[in-house]
Amino acid sequence: MSKHVQCWGVVPAAGVGVRMLATRPKQYLEVAGASLLRHSLRALLACDDIRGIMVAVSPDDPRAAELAGLARVQTTPGGAQRADSVLAALHALQPLAADDDWVLVHDAARPCIDPADIRRLMVQVESSGSGALLAEPVVDTIKQVDSAGRVEKTLDRRHLWRAQTPQMFRLGELAGALAGARQAGVEVTDEASAMEWAGYPVMVVPGSSRNLKVTTPGDLEVAAFYLGGDAAIVAPEA
Ligand SMILES: Nc1ccn([C@@H]2O[C@H](COP(=O)(O)OP(=O)(O)OP(=O)(O)O)[C@@H](O)[C@H]2O)c(=O)n1
Numbered sequence: 001m002s003k004h005v006q007c008w009g010v011v012p013a014a015g016v017g018v019r020m021l022a023t024r025p026k027q028y029l030e031v032a033g034a035s036l037l038r039h040s041l042r043a044l045l046a047c048d049d050i051r052g053i054m055v056a057v058s059p060d061d062p063r064a065a066e067l068a069g070l071a072r073v074q075t076t077p078g079g080a081q082r083a084d085s086v087l088a089a090l091h092a093l094q095p096l097a098a099d100d101d102w103v104l105v106h107d108a109a110r111p112c113i114d115p116a117d118i119r120r121l122m123v124q125v126e127s128s129g130s131g132a133l134l135a136e137p138v139v140d141t142i143k144q145v146d147s148a149g150r151v152e153k154t155l156d157r158r159h160l161w162r163a164q165t166p167q168m169f170r171l172g173e174l175a176g177a178l179a180g181a182r183q184a185g186v187e188v189t190d191e192a193s194a195m196e197w198a199g200y201p202v203m204v205v206p207g208s209s210r211n212l213k214v215t216t217p218g219d220l221e222v223a224a225f226y227l228g229g230d231a232a233i234v235a236p237e238a
């Protein structure tokens, strides 16, 4: 990153993890000796160019205390939807950062991200000047299906990519796009969708399939494989 424009991290970690069917929000499940959230933070913290990281956490969850004292990490209350949590974290960063600064938004639920892939995204964004996200080309044949289960058509996979995180945009533009989408009632499931909606160019940078989002119990086993450890079975809490 150039000297005057800084780079920050935002980690949405305020979800409930309904699809994980666990006894605690999935970002606090342990794999290979650390929570998913800690693995995700570790990868971002390995990038020296990231000045600081704002983590959006559930205000009611005492587990967020596990982040206390971590250098370069601060927390702020998240919101009802992922986009609300990201916007809350951007607002919390605004007193520390400039609108032109870059922000890398990375899901707490993507613990297997390789710091080398984060750096590749940063280099690409710096050289092109356009915001970008890590993404994976689709390798399957994809069907568009109607509500009755009838195939309408087969999509051209040469133009289809699976969005991952980190997603990297300028702080002011991203905050404006997310706030605008919310005000217009447009539901966005990632930062790139808000930026597309607001009319900004967005590029993809090829990522790796190891950067999976841990969504269901089976994903935890895959994450444990990549992180080189066991996935803890979380017993119901007293
Ligand atoms: N209100 C929300 C919802 C999600 N997230 C975060 O966004 C990331 C990706 O979201 P997802 O995988 O959908 O997480 P959950 O919403 O927790 O999962 P589910 O939909 O199964 O409840 C996760 O790190 C999650 O903690 C968040 O910060 N605030």
Ligand SMILES: C[C@](O)(CO)[C@H](O)COP(=O)(O)O
Pocket (backbone or CB within 6 Å): 082, 107, 162, 163, 164, 165, 189, 190, 191, 213
């Ligand atoms: C941001 C994301 O991880 C990109 O794949 C994804 O959109 C998260 O949202 P979801 O709740 O799983 O739809």
